[in-house]
Amino acid sequence: MSINTPALNGKSLKRRSSYTDTNLLLIITIAVFIVMYVCAVVFLKKGFTKPQMFFNILNENASLLVLSCGMTLVMITGGIDISVGQVTSLVCMACAVHLEQNGGNVFTSILLALGIGLAFGIVQGFLVAYLEFQPFIVTLAGLFFAKGLTTIISSDRISVTNEAFVKLCRYEVTIPFLGSVNKKGIFIPAYVEIGVVVALVLVVLLFCMLRWTKLGRNFYAVGGNNQSANMLGINVKLTKFLAHVLCGLCAGIGGYLFFLHACSGSPLHAQGAEMNAIASSIIGGTLLSGGVGNIAGTLFGVLSLSTIKMIVTSLGFDDPWWTNITVALMLCIFLLVQSVILSRKNKTKK
């Protein structure tokens, strides 16, 4: 053992640089999604051959996508935020009451949603970063708090009838040149809801933020090793705080997108969304231990997760437990693939 000093091993290192862990996991995620979707198109047919099927996945999951992006940011810094699902629910309820009973308009409801998200982000971020509480516990408290608030506001479902808002809900963005021909031979163009546009813009923004801004790189550094990050001259506390604030903001935006899609507020909205967001991030190549992850991966994580659910449903297993069991299996397989590939990579370096 003593013969192999590390210095000797270092000599053979002059070679082409290998993939970073982040990029390697991203490639795996994208490959898996493409294989899955192509298989669905080839073997299942049904709706999968129509472009609208794909866009429906986006329509259904715009909110989840935004929540997952926020989750990815926090997970990259080595933390977690399990309050986002209930914050979504709270945002829906608060906005619904605001629009229906308090005579608010669309603009003020958006501000309200962002405000709620930010407030949760700031408080939780402060507790986690500056008082150094465990993120899991802090956000668990946030989860219960949001759940309580939602029920206080109203324990019933509130549908929104505000004209301007309903118009916004129903607004469809047509995709040029894509669509399908119906039985009567009329071309129906594919569309996405306005929420999808917002979500995708956010994905691009956050992707660029993580890749090209110092703040983004600091997230990775803090997640990789927060003591080292501190020694390297990074303000670790501020970085963690900002990650939680951004995640809270994403929860606010994601909440509003859910509201747009559902057009109502209810204590039952977005139940378990935080878990779906965590699952999507992990499938997208984010490591729970921090320091590794990618927003593009998260996009494909959300798509993969929803696609597998869709496939299971269209195979005729439409009971919820089938989708749940499939998701569980998928998570396990992903974790297995990730750990095998990462450990093999680490072996080749020796």
Add this chain to the structure above:
Amino acid sequence: MIEGAVLEMRGICKYFPGVRALEKVDFTLREGEIHALMGENGAGKSTLIKVLTGVYPMDGGEVMLSDHFVHIRSPQDAQNVGIATVYQEITLCPNLTVAENMYIGRTKGVLTDWRMMNSSAGRLLEELGIPVSPKEQLGNCSIAVQQMVAIARAVDMDCKVLILDEPTSSLDEQEVQKLFNLMRDLKKKGVGIIFVTHFLEQVYEVCDRITVLRDGKLVGEYVIEDLPRVQLVSKMLGKDFDDMADIKTEGDADRIDLSELPVYQANNLTGTTGIKPFDFEIHAGEVNGFTGLLGSGRSESVRAIFGADRVVGGTVKMHGKTVKIRKPLDAMKHGISYLPEDRKLDGIVGDLSVRDNIILALQVMKGFFRPFSRAQAERFADYYIKLLNIKTASQDTPIKSLSGGNQQKVILARWLLADPVYLILDEPTRGIDVGTKVEIQKLVLKLAAEGKSVTFISSEIDEMIRTCSRLIVMRDGKVVGELKGDDLNQNKIMATIAGGES
């Protein structure tokens, strides 16, 4: 402020719960000098550096940097005022690329310019002769390369003060020379360099001035020419060197009763790690040693005795009775303890407290379902912390935050607690300071006097001569000689290792 001084620290105090880490320490660094900071493990070198770089807040004192008082509250502050640091442990992020690790936290603006970063990192790496691509993920590099990257980061900063805290421990001879050349270049540019190391030769090779700390207090500042090595060592230890000379005690060979059955006796012990079958025996109260060059099989031999590597043949008798030792637990149950060569890898459990690390071996033997009571564990820990003079804030301190020598003592305590009849110490003195080395050697002799058998392995032959009464010499996996009595001298040992029969 002293003429030409770039950094002046006055009256620095730092307290940890229960420990006075620094007590009114002064330190002055002049422009364009390499200044060695010396002291035993736990003398306060690393603490002083961490106070200076804002990792720990200081509890008293003031810092002046080129005529200005500065308050350094965080490593960011330190970087901003021109203090660049390479810490003892590698403080880089393994998940980022080499280039990012060199530039993160110290570029201006909001954006990261990858192209600029990669190209200038590439240039610098090439200049310094570090064989790695800037785009490589740091975690994929060897420890030596990571250390060089950390150094590259530090020297690239436009700094007035460069701190190198034991940067050479994972570097080979060539890399150390590269580093020294770099240091001399920086010195010419007027950078003040603080250099912390355990290697005396390195100090006398590059340094201009030495500041010695002991037990958190300043001993003094010396110009290198005025302080010969022996004096430096005695300053660090706070005692005269003769102490070590009289370690060797009065004729301990007489005390061993050879007519009794040996404590441990192996015949034709055969391992799988490339050593030839060998015979070995040790009596009560005896200290013996295995020596030979690195790779001669001395560690492998004792690992075979302990059952740490697979044993495939041979018979083992303890107190005359045949026993089977196939795995470490067997050996432990028969009263054999083994302190491994690589304490980081085989020895410490970093996150556990000092107390838990001490009781670990005994607990394993007792069985995990019969835990020790808290009070009992505390009593054990307390006893050994005092006995071995372990410098720790408390029993609850995680062992990883102790200095190397003190970690070694904790592991020693772990095996002493198991109350072995036969104790194997493989390189117990490696990487620790001279004072602790002496303490450990004295302890070994004390244990032998109490009737325990000890096998002691060290790379330093004088240590072996001082401690052992019988030396087994190995070469290429084979026992080639056994020396005792008057044969135990440097020349004879060297000759036997080299194979020149005389």
